[in-house]
Amino acid sequence: MRAAPLSLHTADSKFRLPVRRTPEDLDALILDLLARSNRPISAYDISHRSMDVGRPVVPNQVYRTLARLIERGLVHRVESLSAYMLRQQSFDGCMICDQCHTVQLLSNPEVISGLEDCAQRLGFAIQRTVVELHGHCRDCEANIRATGDHEAALALPTVSSSPIVGV
Template structure:
């Protein structure tokens, strides 16, 4: 470094702090990246997409931000995919297509109660319940060569959901 050239170490601390993003800024960025996705995405996908968007977030920041958004009830972790999606409504479980990664939300308020009753009969104290079922969605099952063209439609809306299933 040349004498007289600016140094980060010598920079005004207020200027360095001004460049830092607030938790609210990070929340908004992660929520926007999740909203732009047509499927659940991993924390590393979020980090990669933030770079493409010109607002880089390192994975550690992504995980902290996701934890905060989950606590606020805005984001849901799809456990078996190690991925995240916006929590657009209350739900009790999900169906995950192993071919296209589309997620359908299950809405059955009695589901957890029935599972709790079953566990109670075995003397098991449940701390957390995750209901995720894997298989093949209707669109992939009807195509010989599955692709992801139907993915956005399947994840975010379905005009004819089966009973007790709500498309996200």
Template sequence: MANLSQLIARAQSLCEQRGVRLTAQRERVYEIIVQSKRAISAYDLLDVLRETEPQAKPPTVYRALDFLLSQGFVHKVESTNSFIACCLPGHEQHCSQLLICDSCGTVEECHTDTLSTALQQKANQVNFAVSHHVVETHGTCHTCQVATQKMQ
């Protein structure tokens, strides 16, 4: 994944192109998500945001999340009701494929074009208009597998 400054610069550029504002608060919420080592919930976001903005309230975070989701800068991990930064901001309508570790909570975004194509072809066959799609796969990451093997 790109580093924080690259993702922020990309988000700022996309917002300028689209005629929308990446306010300081939206940018700060985005930074928190990008810096998080795992998917982060809205309330955990709020806790981190309050470290620098004590007056922040839940609607502040939810408005920022709505904006970031609508611009494609973050993805919602539906099964855990949490959020991760998109590794390809600006690529419209890409199929987000998430590998979610049930042990440590890390989420890795990946892209398999053949899976995306197969899903779109199936949708076309049944005249289904896809607005967005997220494929979530749960399991155990390599780090947790190794840790489990060492404990045995």
């Protein structure tokens, strides 16, 4: 008696081909991973976290999905960190703590219009505007002043100490 041929879809689960996910599934997964994060995270962090939740996404899929989510206005790229965060409100720029990577959003349209006016006077055609200010948040600055440890201000931040704060 001859055995029926095995299909990759009916074989042992470790040999099964993954089910193809829709763009909507990928959008939902990446939005969920960003929502769970307490700071802006890189595309590679997103890929690693997707493995941790048992739904792996390779980096090129992450980048394509992030591009789609940015275009839809749901995600913001923090340029100087090469990281991404949920876009929960409209803002004109952000302040980034170099110690803990806390991001505070700025809503001040006058900043953008002032930059546009300056560019226009100089005959410069703006293609894209990114306003990101680097320094230390209130807590990190207070800690630096209290300890006098300016070397600590240069230390790399830990993942757990960086909440996203909206202004």
